[in-house]
Amino acid sequence: MTQETLLIGLAGVLASAAPIVFAVLGETISERAGVINLSMNGTILLSAMGGFAVAYNTNSLWLGFLAGALIGALVALIVAFASVTLQQSQVAVGFVLALTCRDLSYFLGNPYMGLTGPRLTATPIPFLSDLPIVGVLFFRQDAITYLSFISIALVWLWIYRTRPGLVLQGMGEKPAAVYIRGGNVNALRYVYTIVGGALIGLAGPAFSLAIRAGWMGTISGLDGVGWIALAITIFGGWNPARAAFGAYLFAFLQWLGLVLQSTFTEIPSQVLQVAPFPLMILTLLFVNIGNTEWVERMLALLPEPTRKFFAKLLRAMRASPPAALGAPFERD
Amino acid sequence: MQIELKRIHKHFGKVHANKDINLLIPSGAIQGILGENGAGKSTLMKILSGFIQADSGSEIILDGKRITIDSPADAIRFGIGMLHQDPLDFPPMRLVDNFLLGLPGGLLLNHKKAMQDFAALAREFGFALDPESYVDTLTVGERQQLEIMRLLFLGARVLILDEPTTGISAAQKEKLFATLKKLSAQSITVIFVSHKLEDVENLCGRAAVLRGGELVGELQAPYETLKFVELMFGKVVTLGEKQSLAQEALTLSLNNVALEDARIKIKHVNLDVRAGEVIGLAGMEGSGQDLFMRACAGLARTVGGRIQFKGQNLTGKSYHTFKRHGVNFLPAARLEEALVPGLNLMEHFILAEHPSGIFIDQPAGEKLAAERIQSFNIRGGPLSNIESLSGGNQQRAELALLQTPLDLILLEHPTRGLDIESVIYIWGKLKERCQQGASIIFISSDLDEILQYSDRILVFFAGQVSNPIEASQTSVEQLGQLIGGKGWADA
Amino acid sequence: GQPAATQAPATSAPANEPFVFGMLYVGPYNDNGWSQAQYEGGLYVEKQLGAKMLYLDKVNPADRPGTTPDQLAEELVAKGAKLIIFSSDDMKDGANAFAKAHPDINVIMTSGDQVWADGKNYTATPNMTNIMGRMEYGKMIAGCASALSSKTGQIGYLGPLINDETRRLAASAYLGAKYCWEKAGKNAADLKFKVDWVGFWFHIPGTTTDPVQISDNFYTTGYDVVISGIDNPVNLGEAQKQTAEGTPSFGLAYDYVAACEAAPDVCLGTPYFNWGPEYTKAIASAQDGSWKSQFIWLGPDWSNINNLDTSLVGFENGPALSADAATAVKSFIAELAGGLNLWTGPLNLQDGSAYLKDGEVATDQQVWYLPQLLEGMEGLSASK
Amino acid sequence: MLKARLKNLAFQLAALILAFGAVSIILISAGASPWEAYKNMFLGSFGSVRKFAEVLVAFVPLLLVTAGLLVTFSAGLWNIGVEGQVVMGAIVTTWVYRLFLESGWNPALIIVLAILGGMVGGAIWAALTGLLKTFGGVNEIFGGLGMNFVATAWTIYLIFGPWKRPGVASMSGTEPFPDEFSLPLLANLRLSPWALALGLIAIVIIYFLLQGTYFGLRLKAVGKNFRAAYLLGIPTWRYSLYSFLICGALAGAAGAVQVAAVYHRLLPSISSGYGYLGLMVAMLINYQAIWAVPVALLFAALNIGSIQLPIVMKLDSSLSGVLQGALVLFVLLMEGARQKLIKRAS
Numbered sequence A: 001m002t003q004e005t006l007l008i009g010l011a012g013v014l015a016s017a018a019p020i021v022f023a024v025l026g027e028t029i030s031e032r033a034g035v036i037n038l039s040m041n042g043t044i045l046l047s048a049m050g051g052f053a054v055a056y057n058t059n060s061l062w063l064g065f066l067a068g069a070l071i072g073a074l075v076a077l078i079v080a081f082a083s084v085t086l087q088q089s090q091v092a093v094g095f096v097l098a099l100t101c102r103d104l105s106y107f108l109g110n111p112y113m114g115l116t117g118p119r120l121t122a123t124p125i126p127f128l129s130d131l132p133i134v135g136v137l138f139f140r141q142d143a144i145t146y147l148s149f150i151s152i153a154l155v156w157l158w159i160y161r162t163r164p165g166l167v168l169q170g171m172g173e174k175p176a177a178v179y180i181r182g183g184n185v186n187a188l189r190y191v192y193t194i195v196g197g198a199l200i201g202l203a204g205p206a207f208s209l210a211i212r213a214g215w216m217g218t219i220s221g222l223d224g225v226g227w228i229a230l231a232i233t234i235f236g237g238w239n240p241a242r243a244a245f246g247a248y249l250f251a252f253l254q255w256l257g258l259v260l261q262s263t264f265t266e267i268p269s270q271v272l273q274v275a276p277f278p279l280m281i282l283t284l285l286f287v288n289i290g291n292t293e294w295v296e297r298m299l300a301l302l303p304e305p306t307r308k309f310f311a312k313l314l315r316a317m318r319a320s321p322p323a324a325l326g327a328p329f330e331r332d
Numbered sequence B: 001m002q003i004e005l006k007r008i009h010k011h012f013g014k015v016h017a018n019k020d021i022n023l024l025i026p027s028g029a030i031q032g033i034l035g036e037n038g039a040g041k042s043t044l045m046k047i048l049s050g051f052i053q054a055d056s057g058s059e060i061i062l063d064g065k066r067i068t069i070d071s072p073a074d075a076i077r078f079g080i081g082m083l084h085q086d087p088l089d090f091p092p093m094r095l096v097d098n099f100l101l102g103l104p105g106g107l108l109l110n111h112k113k114a115m116q117d118f119a120a121l122a123r124e125f126g127f128a129l130d131p132e133s134y135v136d137t138l139t140v141g142e143r144q145q146l147e148i149m150r151l152l153f154l155g156a157r158v159l160i161l162d163e164p165t166t167g168i169s170a171a172q173k174e175k176l177f178a179t180l181k182k183l184s185a186q187s188i189t190v191i192f193v194s195h196k197l198e199d200v201e202n203l204c205g206r207a208a209v210l211r212g213g214e215l216v217g218e219l220q221a222p223y224e225t226l227k228f229v230e231l232m233f234g235k236v237v238t239l240g241e242k243q244s245l246a247q248e249a250l251t252l253s254l255n256n257v258a259l260e261d262a263r264i265k266i267k268h269v270n271l272d273v274r275a276g277e278v279i280g281l282a283g284m285e286g287s288g289q290d291l292f293m294r295a296c297a298g299l300a301r302t303v304g305g306r307i308q309f310k311g312q313n314l315t316g317k318s319y320h321t322f323k324r325h326g327v328n329f330l331p332a333a334r335l336e337e338a339l340v341p342g343l344n345l346m347e348h349f350i351l352a353e354h355p356s357g358i359f360i361d362q363p364a365g366e367k368l369a370a371e372r373i374q375s376f377n378i379r380g381g382p383l384s385n386i387e388s389l390s391g392g393n394q395q396r397a398e399l400a401l402l403q404t405p406l407d408l409i410l411l412e413h414p415t416r417g418l419d420i421e422s423v424i425y426i427w428g429k430l431k432e433r434c435q436q437g438a439s440i441i442f443i444s445s446d447l448d449e450i451l452q453y454s455d456r457i458l459v460f461f462a463g464q465v466s467n468p469i470e471a472s473q474t475s476v477e478q479l480g481q482l483i484g485g486k487g488w489a490d491a
Numbered sequence C: 001g002q003p004a005a006t007q008a009p010a011t012s013a014p015a016n017e018p019f020v021f022g023m024l025y026v027g028p029y030n031d032n033g034w035s036q037a038q039y040e041g042g043l044y045v046e047k048q049l050g051a052k053m054l055y056l057d058k059v060n061p062a063d064r065p066g067t068t069p070d071q072l073a074e075e076l077v078a079k080g081a082k083l084i085i086f087s088s089d090d091m092k093d094g095a096n097a098f099a100k101a102h103p104d105i106n107v108i109m110t111s112g113d114q115v116w117a118d119g120k121n122y123t124a125t126p127n128m129t130n131i132m133g134r135m136e137y138g139k140m141i142a143g144c145a146s147a148l149s150s151k152t153g154q155i156g157y158l159g160p161l162i163n164d165e166t167r168r169l170a171a172s173a174y175l176g177a178k179y180c181w182e183k184a185g186k187n188a189a190d191l192k193f194k195v196d197w198v199g200f201w202f203h204i205p206g207t208t209t210d211p212v213q214i215s216d217n218f219y220t221t222g223y224d225v226v227i228s229g230i231d232n233p234v235n236l237g238e239a240q241k242q243t244a245e246g247t248p249s250f251g252l253a254y255d256y257v258a259a260c261e262a263a264p265d266v267c268l269g270t271p272y273f274n275w276g277p278e279y280t281k282a283i284a285s286a287q288d289g290s291w292k293s294q295f296i297w298l299g300p301d302w303s304n305i306n307n308l309d310t311s312l313v314g315f316e317n318g319p320a321l322s323a324d325a326a327t328a329v330k331s332f333i334a335e336l337a338g339g340l341n342l343w344t345g346p347l348n349l350q351d352g353s354a355y356l357k358d359g360e361v362a363t364d365q366q367v368w369y370l371p372q373l374l375e376g377m378e379g380l381s382a383s384k
Numbered sequence D: 001m002l003k004a005r006l007k008n009l010a011f012q013l014a015a016l017i018l019a020f021g022a023v024s025i026i027l028i029s030a031g032a033s034p035w036e037a038y039k040n041m042f043l044g045s046f047g048s049v050r051k052f053a054e055v056l057v058a059f060v061p062l063l064l065v066t067a068g069l070l071v072t073f074s075a076g077l078w079n080i081g082v083e084g085q086v087v088m089g090a091i092v093t094t095w096v097y098r099l100f101l102e103s104g105w106n107p108a109l110i111i112v113l114a115i116l117g118g119m120v121g122g123a124i125w126a127a128l129t130g131l132l133k134t135f136g137g138v139n140e141i142f143g144g145l146g147m148n149f150v151a152t153a154w155t156i157y158l159i160f161g162p163w164k165r166p167g168v169a170s171m172s173g174t175e176p177f178p179d180e181f182s183l184p185l186l187a188n189l190r191l192s193p194w195a196l197a198l199g200l201i202a203i204v205i206i207y208f209l210l211q212g213t214y215f216g217l218r219l220k221a222v223g224k225n226f227r228a229a230y231l232l233g234i235p236t237w238r239y240s241l242y243s244f245l246i247c248g249a250l251a252g253a254a255g256a257v258q259v260a261a262v263y264h265r266l267l268p269s270i271s272s273g274y275g276y277l278g279l280m281v282a283m284l285i286n287y288q289a290i291w292a293v294p295v296a297l298l299f300a301a302l303n304i305g306s307i308q309l310p311i312v313m314k315l316d317s318s319l320s321g322v323l324q325g326a327l328v329l330f331v332l333l334m335e336g337a338r339q340k341l342i343k344r345a346s
């Protein structure tokens, strides 16, 4: 494969990762605020269908994307209401929504199956697109892909460089402490869950109006994407940059699976497709194993210097989730 | 800033935590709030700081203006800041971020400026805090200092401290008191909550006493201690006679035991505990005593040395092995570590018995529960869920779970958050165990308790462990010094 | 386990009330592909015979968890169907079970080979008939059209999953492409024909390769024509996108006569099935009692392969097919009609082993059970 | 006391009404008559003996899965990996069949072996998630999700790779086993009384295990407070693993039944989504074994009855999923509302 085609291939990877990028960013925000939105798989399907339907009827791409975001926000609102206001298990509510929204999208989407609606096409950025390498990679994409790039930067800056972002970090750790500092924890949780949901909702149209244009019900090949995005969020360790990297890694592996299909005939084609999951599990293993009882026991048996080394290593790998993730906040 | 509380009421379900409290605190005063556990002190303060809201009809008047405080945000706006009983900060974050979090300002963070402000404040109060370090590396005292700095920087004119002296060293206490006096000189109103008489006596010009949610009296310095005690408990209480039950037989013996965790390192501990003996562990929180105690239970791994239990070598064995040999550990965090919310008393007792067989023997269980509840006079029935019990009753339930026979009882803060009567009752129960030959090792941040109930004392300071000190030959002062890290040469 | 023999009488219904037949589609009835072609076939029968069609689509374990085709067929029978069409190879086992359990109900098993006396899976089943079109011809024409329209000489084939049928169809497309490429006086060595497999009939994230990605990958790596072998032509959408973004690209749809309408401007054409006529014959025979079990594997009606009343297989030119290419395709079809058989030796299998020696003509069995892709084709021959 | 119970009932009733209300609105918005839809679904599941038999066919694996999940739930574990455990059960069952098909042994014996194999397979798959949880600190939700995908990918690989039927690898799965290797079915029906018995026995055993035994009590303790349970002397990690093993075995049994009694082969999505559906059932019955049978039956009926929708009303069957989801969702919300009200009151 020539450098040219390689670059184009990688550019394609960046584009095909865009929806997942939105999803993982949304989930990261939501979980940072202490609310785990497990409904992603359903949300993405529903917003993909809804976004397409709206775009088809109004013949406006932007209304389509808007609809997707709204749907995502709406589902998130239910999650927030159930978990923040009614203090029900976030996992339970999210899971139910994941299944329900999926079936709802199939039910309501039936009339739109196989229709050809509007679709986003690439808009190369003048000058920049002519730059060697980076031009091909980054500046010959479509609008939504550009938006995905920007979102990564914005979310990262927001969390690590702004005042509200600092509060957001705190909220995942100790809501009560945020509260006594004058923050309205539950209101903020609503806000971030809904904003996160809207981002997740963008993933839908990013598929149905750009990458995998149209709506084909079950055979749209979207069922499962949400779970993958969830896995990637965890892989990203609640850091938007790392999460985005995870999304790109996933898309890259998919592409690799395709280009290697006829070269490495020995590898079953499923292996690279399913690779992200073992990867996620391994990552979780690495960051968590340091906290387990038996590892500490083993460490204790080691002689001084080696013990020091491993203890350091384990502590370095450790990346614990927001302490208050999934826990409702009560003042009294 | 002058504060006037009028007709403050607060209900928690059936609990009437604050009953018609009326109190006037003049500007610049250091107001003490005293009361036994559960008297309603924290509740009152949480109301004043907006953390919770009082029942309707209650009034708060600030410098003559009637105000409503619906949230901490409001309180902050009115210049009221509170240092909570358990520090509300963000352990995994840096000091400077903790300091910044919640401060007003522009959208973007300005770390440079924050650093300068931080440094300036730290200098003013002589706090030695590194803004770049992480909160989870600080002692409780230092975390308090951090909070105080933050509150003052927020412009607090009223500073509420809820039991700030639990778990800080004598040295830190002195520093804290100095700071508070300085603040009141700047006509900042300080409200100091405690159930330690001498703290109030040393610091506060005036004190209000709560009992059972009511304001039962106000006093001015100089105070007479007896009056205090009477107000707090409704009667004069005296600690029981101090008697030792130590016998000859050895239960636990440690030689050259070495321990370490993420923060603390302990080297070469040697200790022989005799049957019936009570060992008190003193030290400011996180000095290593908790690690030491968990090691004695097999909950923390030793990295060197031997732990012998009644002649058997249990080094590196798990807690369950220790338990089988007759060691029980009662953690401080009851509902988190010791009891199972959602299960009732009977189920707890059944679980503690390790019954064999497959099917639950209901009648037997009820009988067991009934007699335990009776003999530990727990306020609650076999079927009442553990979390619905009061703190003291939960503590009693915990004791009722101790297995028999038993050779070593390890207790973390066995009476924290309990009023003096519960304390006496519980120690009575524990001493019964000593009579039956059990040894006790316990941690407490209350030096009086340690002196009162231990035969020998180990003092911990930053991982150093003193040689066993005969309780009869030491004093609160000496212990205080050691805890603060002074006078270790001869210890 | 013998599912209930329903009481519905085999004797044809009184003339006044219409004959009811049931159809099961593997995909959505409006999938713009295989299932929609089946659906149209059913409508045709309704029109011709005044019969009434009951149908159930998405008959696959993913869409209808916990159900089996025979069970679903019984639902249709319960609603009065007197003949059932199992319209996909994937319903084979269900069809067998049903036919066995309901000897009184006639069954059309599309694309199956159960009642092919010379086939490998023959089991005499009096109430079953297999119908399949020789799509090999359609694919040859598709291949030809691609070769004539490709500027780069690189043709991609979007394959679903690897089995006898999908192999022989891909191979046919290759043979057609090769023939027309050389006929146009180009050098055989310059023709690249590559098959990429999805691994399923559609995309399952985290499990299969994404057909959209396959198409994109083809188009962005110099393959300017992609022939769809899957049930819904995602390649067309991608060709459209590529063209819009400046790389002129083309695609061919599959299965359904009107499939090109999804993206006319890039569609070179559609090799399609036209089930109506054969279904009509079979159902009529069931009605008048002249039914007999047979294996029907028909090519196009060479007099006019696009005659919707006679031809089981056809090829619909797409708007994107240039005029000269169209004429060339026309003459290619004429040659095929004249007896040209591209399944003639010398042909080797992909691994170089001999498949047909010089002049040898492949038997039906050799074609139907093609063991590998052919020499000259890139891509996997068997799934690992 | 009684009053409280009545209040409870009122809330659950409200949930029911809301759920059906919401779905009716959806139906109307899709231009269909709710009444017609519900009627067809009902007739489609209870309209005839054959239809009810089909309902029971779906009911059995669902019940098995639910029974298993009750155990992990009381151990405080969200075993979302149950879906993969069903799949694994099916894979191993198929594998055992393939091993012994030519052995000439007594089919009955082979069937038993195959089903046991399936249970072991499911248990092992669950144990992996369990080990990841107890010894790797990997949250069972994420571990389980991963394992689900691996299991699915594995089936697809086997069906289109090593185990593909001669020639035509297809969605229809591997070569079906001869009839004599099927769990005996009732005459003229697809229902196996043996499978039904297996399901019912399982739920009864689980009920008593959780209600009446020390094991169940310890499991609850572990579920409600891991730390305290350990200090009370319960070998917590072992109990977590036990619960995973039990749930995995039952999920595996569900997969085995799918192979041995329903499909007689391995096919893609062999689990029929019963794993996830079982989670819904467990949530809807608020983890109370006593309600498992009726609710699982209801969900199975909805699945089967919804087949009528496309045939009769040209509606998509996925409506049943929407209805199931709405039921669980509103019950959750109503429960939350109830608790909130109680708090207010006191």
Ligand SMILES: Nc1ncnc2c1ncn2[C@@H]1O[C@H](COP(=O)(O)OP(=O)(O)OP(=O)(O)O)[C@@H](O)[C@H]1O
Residues within 6 Å of the ligand: A332, B012, B013, B015, B016, B017, B035, B036, B037, B038, B039, B040, B041, B042, B043, B044, B085, B195, B417, B418
């Ligand atoms: N969130 C709550 N819900 C119910 N009851 C509560 C709550 N918080 C406090 N109480 C009850 O209100 C009463 C007063 O509690 P409070 O915390 O004010 O006591 P306190 O004086 O601070 O005791 P301590 O010295 O232990 O802090 C106690 O009976 C307590 O159990």
Ligand SMILES: Nc1ncnc2c1ncn2[C@@H]1O[C@H](COP(=O)(O)OP(=O)(O)OP(=O)(O)O)[C@@H](O)[C@H]1O
Residues within 6 Å of the ligand: A332, B012, B015, B037, B038, B039, B387, B388, B389, B390, B391, B392, B393, B417, B418, B419, B422
């Ligand atoms: N967080 C809480 N939630 C609900 N009820 C509580 C809470 N804390 C305390 N209570 C209730 O308040 C009452 C008093 O509790 P508390 O722990 O303050 O007892 P107390 O007054 O401190 O007496 P004790 O000396 O036994 O602790 C108990 O009935 C308890 O059920």
Ligand SMILES: [Mg+2]
Residues within 6 Å of the ligand: B037, B038, B390, B391, B392, B417, B418
């Ligand atoms: Mg108390």
Ligand SMILES: [Mg+2]
Residues within 6 Å of the ligand: B041, B042, B043, B085, B162
């Ligand atoms: Mg208090």
